[in-house]
């Protein structure tokens with residue numbers, strides 16, 4: 001659990017990191033270099049990490065079976081993603097995604113980050129997010145650096 005007081009935004013008590021797969025931690029089907037190291041760093045900070053995907057290729061769980069602290073969850077729709085976030089405690093969850101399928105979970109999560117990078121982000125996802133980054137590495141960096149998070153969120 002990471003506890004951060006943000007003036008004008010409130011108190012954050014974050015323990016779950018939810019990541020969309022396609023376009024968020026992968027680009028065109030391949031993991032973005034460095035992502036797995038960031039996930040390990042977040043797990044070492046005490047975050048529980050969930051990767052949510054429709055798993056079109058059927059390989060989602062295998063990809064993370066040797067990664068302690070990272071759980072792969074099959075979700076087919078925006079409502080599935082939202083329901084999963086609601087089931088683990090949205091007040092303690094940060095969601096990262098890029099597409100329309102992420103909009104519903106962005107609505108309920110305490111903190112939502114939209115990433116653009118290679119595959120782009122939808123305007124609906126961007127408008128629902130608290131923070132927009134151009135690359136997933138920047139999302140990880142601000143989650144690992146509370147001062148950066150505060151500087152961006154404070155009002």
Ligand SMILES: [Mg+2]
Nearest residue numbers: 020022023099
């Ligand atoms: Mg996506």
